[in-house]
Amino acid sequence: MRMGTIILYTPDMTTAMPLDYADDGIRAGFPSPAQDYISRSIDLNRELIEHPASTFYARVTGDSMSEEGITENDILVVDKSIEPEHGDLAVCCLNGEFTLKRLCFTSRGQGIRLMPSNRHYRPIDIADGDEFKVWGVVLYTIKANRRRRHGTDKWD
Numbered sequence: 001m002r003m004g005t006i007i008l009y010t011p012d013m014t015t016a017m018p019l020d021y022a023d024d025g026i027r028a029g030f031p032s033p034a035q036d037y038i039s040r041s042i043d044l045n046r047e048l049i050e051h052p053a054s055t056f057y058a059r060v061t062g063d064s065m066s067e068e069g070i071t072e073n074d075i076l077v078v079d080k081s082i083e084p085e086h087g088d089l090a091v092c093c094l095n096g097e098f099t100l101k102r103l104c105f106t107s108r109g110q111g112i113r114l115m116p117s118n119r120h121y122r123p124i125d126i127a128d129g130d131e132f133k134v135w136g137v138v139l140y141t142i143k144a145n146r147r148r149r150h151g152t153d154k155w156d
Contacts (some may be wrong), residue, residue, distance in 0.1 A: 010056055042101070055081075059074070073144065074142065
């Protein structure tokens with residue numbers, strides 16, 4: 001178990017990469033009988049990034065958010081221009097180190113608590129004297145789904 005670091009990247013908005021897009025959606029229940037074609041395209045840079053000058057990609061290391069489905073090597077889309085709110089998933093800088101946590105503004109705005117999503121970690125209360133900044137709000141998580149996960153061996 002490790003707390004981890006955040007590796008930051010700037011998005012390249014100079015090129016377009018339209019990908020085929022199933023604009024009627026993909027059903028997770030019964031298959032749609034007539035959906036055997038794709039009618040539009042989508043550019044993920046344009047879809048996911050509203051403020052290019054203040055948006056970054058970040059790669060997750062560590063497991064403190066694993067119970068929320070955010071795991072090692074996932075990619076975050078982080079916008080520094082968004083005003084953080086209670087409950088937001090945020091990249092924070094605490095005493096010179098980046099961390100990914102849920103923001104909890106305690107009662108009457110008297111304090112900030114950083115909430116992990118892994119029972120092996122404790123919440124972090126921001127104390128007087130801590131150097132703290134919400135660096136950016138996470139808008140999207142991009143994850144690889146083609147990896148062996150716990151419990152899939154029963155399907156073999």
